[in-house]
Amino acid sequence: MRQRVITAVAALALFLPIIYFDFKGISVALLAAALAGVGVYELFRMKGLTVLSFEGVLAIIGAVILALPRDPWFTFLPEGTDKFALFYFIVLLFLGISVVSKNMYTIDEAAFPVITSLYVGMGFGAFANARAESLVVLCFGLFIVWATDIGAYMVGREYGKNKLWPEISPNKTIEGALGGILSAIVVAIIYLIAFPAKEYFGYETLPLLAMTAVFSVVGQFGDLVESAFKRHYGVKDSGIILPGHGGILDRFDSLLFVFPVMHLFGIF
Known part of the structure; x- marks a missing residue:
């Protein structure tokens, strides 16, 4: 856990200034x-x-x-x-x-x-x-991905009983997946209070929240796709570039699905 935290802090210290400036x-x-x-x-x-x-x-x-x-x-x-x-x-x-x-x-x-x-x-x-x-649009996508991951992990750990897709990822549960969607929607509601949907995204709030649920599902599916790759090739992680976390694809698998779908929906 200590290694994961150190790597996460170091990565964010590099990542956040780049995307901000x-x-x-x-x-x-x-x-x-x-x-x-x-x-x-x-x-x-x-x-x-x-x-x-x-x-x-x-x-x-x-x-x-x-x-x-x-x-x-x-x-x-x-x-x-x-x-x-x-x-x-x-x-x-x-x-x-x-x-x-x-x-x-x-x-x-x-x-x-x-x-x-x-x-x-x-x-x-x-x-x-x-x-x-815009930075607002980018952060919206990132927050959806992060909120989904955190919500799915916490709800799944506390209440998860029914396996989501055990052949691909045995630890993921249906309860966790639903928790991830709910978490993403809650975070989106808070985010859209600060950055109104119509002004920054060209959509009314309710349609954008419905899209948020879709993006959350898509992000979780992207995670499962990466799990399927690793299971097929018999590897635990996609790489070793991020100690404690695995590879770049291990950290960005959801993002690789969410942002193209956001573009497909006309968010940017």
Whole structure:
């Protein structure tokens, strides 16, 4: 526990100033790109692949492309061309490896690095886009994720009896999941008193609270997805970069689902 607390304090001391000040809109974008690169590394590590390979480097490049905003990072592209066209060029390179390798490298094998890039790249890219919209929007998403995690843990620990999805995560309970949703809604109500929904998010309060419940469910599902990855690959944690907590994906798994869905709902 002591190691977890020390790591959490140190991480927040680094993380919070970056997202608060976001120097010229660059700091958070670079943070998102760096986290995306680490996320690719962790998934490759779980699968037993080396990231220091042609496909590993391409996967990191693809994730970074998706994590960084078009401006100012991809202004070299022709007008009317977006960064997704550049990402698709990476996909074409993956598919081209099957020809160069004479089918020693197949489309099935290419699917893993492509999906990996999409998963972490789009997730952290949405995180950066939320900050580009406003600090209020970014913190709203973060508070929902954190409130869900804390509420689910506390309620599940005290009242949890019925397993939520034991084949994937044996410790999670239905009661904990419901507690996480309720906790997220309570925190959102308090947050929206300070930052009115219509003014900062373009929605009335009740619809936004309904969305909060959806975001909480989505965040918990993202956590389960990461648990499924680890169970499939037979690993306890996604990485070791955060002592006492595991890897980047262990800490950001919910975020990687919540922020893209927030974007889908038009929050930013």
